[in-house]
Amino acid sequence: MLKTKYPALARMILLTPIGETRVWTISAENFPPDVFDAKNGGQLTLKIISTPDLLKAPSNLMLPPSSATRTASGLRYIVLKKGNKTSHPAPTSTVVIDYSGWDRSGKLFDSSVARGEPSSFPLTGLIKGWQEGVVLMSPGDTFRFWIPGALAYDGGGGDSPKGQLVFDITLYDFKDTP
Numbered sequence: 001m002l003k004t005k006y007p008a009l010a011r012m013i014l015l016t017p018i019g020e021t022r023v024w025t026i027s028a029e030n031f032p033p034d035v036f037d038a039k040n041g042g043q044l045t046l047k048i049i050s051t052p053d054l055l056k057a058p059s060n061l062m063l064p065p066s067s068a069t070r071t072a073s074g075l076r077y078i079v080l081k082k083g084n085k086t087s088h089p090a091p092t093s094t095v096v097i098d099y100s101g102w103d104r105s106g107k108l109f110d111s112s113v114a115r116g117e118p119s120s121f122p123l124t125g126l127i128k129g130w131q132e133g134v135v136l137m138s139p140g141d142t143f144r145f146w147i148p149g150a151l152a153y154d155g156g157g158g159d160s161p162k163g164q165l166v167f168d169i170t171l172y173d174f175k176d177t178p
Contacts, residue, residue, distance in 0.1 A: 129151035
C-alpha cells in the first residue's frame with residue numbers, strides 16, 4: 001500500500017497511468033513550504049514511469065476460485081492475508097479499513113487506497129455484502145469479496161455500479177458502538 005503523509009500526492013501518483021504525463025494543480029496549503037514551491041502557480045508535472053499494481057483489477061475478477069467460501073446469501077470470499085488477531089467486529093461496529101472495488105469489466109470505481117488513507121465507516125450504513133463479510137474479518141486480515149448485485153447496489157439508483165462487484169478489504173481496527 002502506498003503510504004504517505006501527503007495523501008494528495010499519493011492520489012496523483014496512483015491516478016496517473018504509466019507512461020502518461022499529467023499536469024496537476026495543487027493548493028499550496030496541501031503541502032508544507034519545504035515540499036512544495038507555490039511560485040510555479042501551484043502546478044506540478046508528473047510522468048509516471050512505473051507504479052505499484054495496488055489498484056490493478058484481480059485476475060479472478062469474473063469468477064472466484066473454487067477455494068472461495070460461499071455464504072448462504074451468495075457472498076464469496078477468500079483470505080488474501082491473515083492477521084494475528086482473533087476478535088471480530090459486530091454488525092453495529094465502526095470499522096477502519098482500506099478497500100478497492102472493481103466492477104465486472106475491471107473498472108476500479110472506488111478505493112481508499114487511491115486516496116492514500118484508510119476509511120472509517122459504521123457497518124450499519126454499508127452495503128449488505130460488506131455488512132456480512134467484514135464481520136468475518138479480524139484486524140490485520142485482507143479478504144477479497146465477490147458480492148452479488150443484490151447485496152451491493154442493484155436496488156439503488158444513481159450511478160452506483162450494478163451487478164457483481166469485487167472488493168479487496170483490509171481491516172485495521174474496529175470500535176463497538178451501541
